[in-house]
Each structure stands twice: as C-alpha cells, then as structure tokens.
Amino acid sequence: MDRVLPVVAALSKRIDIPLSIDTTKAAVAEEAIKSGASIINDISALRFDAAMARVAAGPVAPLCSCTCRAHPSICRTILTMMMW
Numbered sequence: 522m523d524r525v526l527p528v529v530a531a532l533s534k535r536i537d538i539p540l541s542i543d544t545t546k547a548a549v550a551e552e553a554i555k556s557g558a559s560i561i562n563d564i565s566a567l568r569f570d571a572a573m574a575r576v577a578a579g580p581v582a583p584l585c586s587c588t589c590r591a592h593p594s595i596c597r598t599i600l601t602m603m604m605w
Contacts, residue, residue, distance in 0.1 A: 561585065
C-alpha cells in the first residue's frame with residue numbers, strides 16, 4: 522500500500538482520466554479511492570477479502586470483478602513451471 526497510494530494520489534492530480542486500482546485487498550482499495558482512484562479491479566471476484574464487497578458497494582467507485590482459477594500465488598507458480 523505504501524508504494525501504490527502516492528502514485529495514485531500524484532496521477533489523480535495530473536491526469537483527467539479514471540484511475541483503476543488492481544487489488545484483491547479491501548484496505549488497499551479503500552485507501553486508493555481516498556487517494557484518487559475511481560475504479561476497483563478485483564481479480565478474485567470478491568472471494569479473497571470479505572470486506573471488499575463493502576468497499577465496492579460505496580458510492581465512489583464502480584467494481585470490475587474478474588475471476589481467476591486459483592489464488593495469484595498458485596498462478597505464479599504454474600507460470601514459473603511452464604517457463605521451465
């Protein structure tokens with residue numbers, strides 16, 4: 522969160538297009554919205570963090586909800602194995 526929030530805040534002041542925060546963590550999404558993000562992109566389809574639905578239900582940011590077949594750590598492992 523310490524890395525992404527300053528970037529979101531700076532970009533939101535310099536550009537006039539919607540910013541998306543790509544995260545599966547409700548706390549990150551909530552703080553990013555406060556910092557200037559206007560769209561939440563959750564690849565877990567609200568499955569990895571129970572609080573994400575509450576954050577996404579707020580009036581500020583629409584939700585882009587995608588599904589993944591597995592937790593990202595498993596996907597990274599599979600990708601690494603495929604590269605060998």
